[in-house]
Amino acid sequence: MISPPSDDLWERARRFRHGQRGWSLFVLSAPLIGAAITGLATGNLNVLVGAGGAWAVIVAGTIAARRGFAAEAEGRPAPRRFRSRFAVMVGAGTALAAYLAAGSPLIVAGLFGLGAAAGVRLLYGPDPVPPAPKEPEKPLEGDAAVIAEAKARITRLEAAAAVVPQRDFAEAIARIAALGRRIVAEAEGDPNDLRRARRFLAITLEGAEGVANRYVETHRGLASPVLEQNFRTLLADLEQSFAQQLASLKESDVRALDVDIAVLQQRLREEGMVDATERTSTVQSGEKVPR
Secondary structure: OOOOHHHHHHHHHHHHHHHOOOHHHHHHOHHHHHHHHHHHHHOOHHHHHHHHHHHHHHHHHHHHHHHHHHHHHOOOOOOOOHHHHHHHHHHHHHHHHHHHHOOOOHHHHHHHHHHHHHHHHHHHOOOOOOOOOOOOOOOOOHHHHHHHHHHHHHHHHHHHHHHOOOHHHHHHHHHHHHHHHHHHHHHHHOHHHHHHHHHHHHHHHHHHHHHHHHHHHHHOOOOOHHHHHHHHHHHHHHHHHHHHHHHHHHHHHHHHHHHHHHHHHHHHHHOOOOOHHHHHHHHHHOOOOOO
16 A cells, blocks of 8 residues: 555654754753863863863764664664663763863752753653563464364354355355354363364364365356355265264263263262162152252
């Protein structure tokens, strides 16, 4: 997508404005040059060193900061913490000028320096916080990998159903995908079901997804009644196979529940908590068992 000319001009203006940041420090520090020349002419070493040194420190910090601003404007990596160094150098130069050139007490000069550093920090903002390094995602293994792959295949099946031109094919593929999601849900909630369905998910689901997508790609430029009839038959067989697999998992759950109930009843009888003869006769007569 081509951006409008107005957006391009706005982006250029933004980069130019951002890249020119820091020029104000050159202007604000210019009087220090005059003070240094005056100190040189009068032989005042404190004024010369204080004003000249302060100007040199401030200008050096400004030049370095402008390089960082230019890098940010162009989208390049900027020097690390260059804004903080900029504020420190401006504060140090200001304190030096106040202490030597202006003759202020050391504490007062330090306060001037802190004020100048704080002003630079407020004017240009803090250094951007580098993003925390992302830990590489660990590849899924074992059962989690099987479930994830099955869900991805079902998603691709649903995508194929959305673009198949024949309505009956699209509905059949959608039903197969829905059955697949129910099978995966059953397998995801029970490791035993996953063990039973692993082969089905690895072979039948993979085959269904592959054939559906290949049919979508092939049928775009090909009209073949024989191919359509074969595909219709295959979809019916797949839907029946998916339904049988889901029913098998549910039947296994019922059998497992029956076994659990029988085992628990047997354990209660062995521990003497339930009288098998009394319970049997009571249930047969229709009377309630006292609790």
